[in-house]
Amino acid sequence: MKDVLVIGGGLAGWRAAEAAVKAGASVALAANGAGNSPDIHALNVPVRDDDSVERFMDDTVKSGRGACDHALVETLCRGSIALAGEFPFDRNPDGSYKLLQPLGCSVPRCVSIDHKIGTWALTKIKRELAGKVDVIQGRVTNLFYSSQPSTLSFQLGDRDAVGAARSVVIATGGWCGKYAFSDNPPELRGDGIDMAVRLGAATRDMDAVQYEPTVALAPEKLRGMPVITTMLYDGATFRNRDGEEFLADKHANKDEISRAIFAEVEAGRGVDGGVWLDATGVPHEILETTYIDTVRRYAAAGVDISSEPMLVAPAPHTSLGGLVIDTRCRVLRADGFPIPGLFAAGEVTGGIHGKNRIGGNAGTEVLVFGRIAGESSAAYANGAKQCAV
Ligand SMILES: Cc1cc2nc3c(=O)[nH]c(=O)nc-3n(C[C@H](O)[C@H](O)[C@H](O)COP(=O)(O)OP(=O)(O)OC[C@H]3O[C@@H](n4cnc5c(N)ncnc54)[C@H](O)[C@@H]3O)c2cc1C
Numbered sequence: 001m002k003d004v005l006v007i008g009g010g011l012a013g014w015r016a017a018e019a020a021v022k023a024g025a026s027v028a029l030a031a032n033g034a035g036n037s038p039d040i041h042a043l044n045v046p047v048r049d050d051d052s053v054e055r056f057m058d059d060t061v062k063s064g065r066g067a068c069d070h071a072l073v074e075t076l077c078r079g080s081i082a083l084a085g086e087f088p089f090d091r092n093p094d095g096s097y098k099l100l101q102p103l104g105c106s107v108p109r110c111v112s113i114d115h116k117i118g119t120w121a122l123t124k125i126k127r128e129l130a131g132k133v134d135v136i137q138g139r140v141t142n143l144f145y146s147s148q149p150s151t152l153s154f155q156l157g158d159r160d161a162v163g164a165a166r167s168v169v170i171a172t173g174g175w176c177g178k179y180a181f182s183d184n185p186p187e188l189r190g191d192g193i194d195m196a197v198r199l200g201a202a203t204r205d206m207d208a209v210q211y212e213p214t215v216a217l218a219p220e221k222l223r224g225m226p227v228i229t230t231m232l233y234d235g236a237t238f239r240n241r242d243g244e245e246f247l248a249d250k251h252a253n254k255d256e257i258s259r260a261i262f263a264e265v266e267a268g269r270g271v272d273g274g275v276w277l278d279a280t281g282v283p284h285e286i287l288e289t290t291y292i293d294t295v296r297r298y299a300a301a302g303v304d305i306s307s308e309p310m311l312v313a314p315a316p317h318t319s320l321g322g323l324v325i326d327t328r329c330r331v332l333r334a335d336g337f338p339i340p341g342l343f344a345a346g347e348v349t350g351g352i353h354g355k356n357r358i359g360g361n362a363g364t365e366v367l368v369f370g371r372i373a374g375e376s377s378a379a380y381a382n383g384a385k386q387c388a389v
Pocket residue numbers: 007008009010011012013030031032033034035036037038039040041042043044138139140141171172173174183184187188189190191192226317318345346347348359360361362363364366
């Protein structure tokens with residue numbers, strides 16, 4: 001029997017596995033896909049002189065529309081500081097950090113490594129853990145307590161129980177893969193929430209889904225690909241069917257932009273259910289550096305975004321609600337008591353982002369809370385072993 005079973009092979013899951021192994025636990029990780037984490041482009045860390053943990057907290061709470069759990073927000077923002085010492089984030093020639101300003105951030109705060117921090121971090125962690133974690137390929141369908149105390153057993157697919165662990169970290173991501181038009185892969189359907197609820201877990205904000213305002217509708221080859229919204233700060237604009245610009249407010253949040261696009265479409269001024277995102281006003285040197293991935297992907301599909309607009313529409317992108325956890329990532333019941341041996345981190349949880357997430361905060365969340373979940377589950381398993389002696 002393993003000390004810790006992690007369910008989920010995204011960054012929250014691998015980060016939890018990393019922390020649990022460092023704490024001396026034996027770990028298995030089960031996953032049925034890569035999830036959204038390889039797509040994480042950048043994440044928030046308050047590294048500028050005029051930024052601070054308090055400012056970061058303030059932005060996060062304001063964006064959350066009054067629905068954030070303040071203790072979790074504080075853990076997120078304080079925990080982010082250590083990431084600057086841990087990761088070699090990209091810098092400018094003068095030594096300052098290369099930063100993007102996501103919608104909802106009052107200052108540029110988004111750091112990255114070659115625009116691919118998610119893939120970079122996953123590759124690094126998997127390399128370091130090679131041979132130290134048992135990786136199980138497959139969909140976990142059930143979790144239940146075995147007759148032995150402090151043991152959670154799990155089933156893969158429709159097979160009977162295939163393994164057991166002293167503690168479990170649920171890191172199964174969100175449920176936006178259930179929607180027909182989404183930028184999420186279909187394996188993200190909320191399984192972890194179902195399994196935890198069957199063990200008595202409470203959920204929150206299950207009506208809160210963040211739409212990515214700018215997801216490619218066409219060309220077919222790119223359908224479902226998100227187009228990064230920071231472009232709006234760099235001169236991109238929205239245009240309707242008649243070529244009229246709308247939503248001039250560059251500081252609008254993602255939910256406000258999505259609503260504005262839907263309003264335009266409902267008023268009959270849309271194009272095939274979407275609108276034009278026009279990046280022809282973004283300076284050439286910025287397109288060719290900051291947005292080079294987008295430029296290349298459109299070019300490969302026959303569209304030159306320096307001279308042609310992109311057809312986009314809002315699509316479900318991140319589920320914001322989910323399992324109720326405390327700052328130690330313990331999964332809580334409705335009465336506030338933790339469920340023995342059950343921990344969770346990442347998009348499967350609720351409370352951090354409230355009803356609207358700032359771009360870049362999910363990447364910070366999975367690194368900060370994934371580590372906490374790994375440490376907490378290893379400590380729990382250790383305690384369970386001591387009790388059994
Ligand atoms: C296109 C795109 C771009 C994004 N870019 C950014 C960005 O730049 N910055 C940012 O902060 N956020 C970004 N996000 C959001 C961010 O990617 C996610 O919130 C984050 O990756 C969630 O990480 P996670 O580890 O919780 O879940 P995921 O990375 O989604 O991983 C979930 C894992 O659980 C597995 N799983 C699910 N169910 C089961 C099951 N029953 N059994 C076994 N395994 C299971 C999945 O296969 C997967 O391995 C982006 C999202 C998308 C869709």
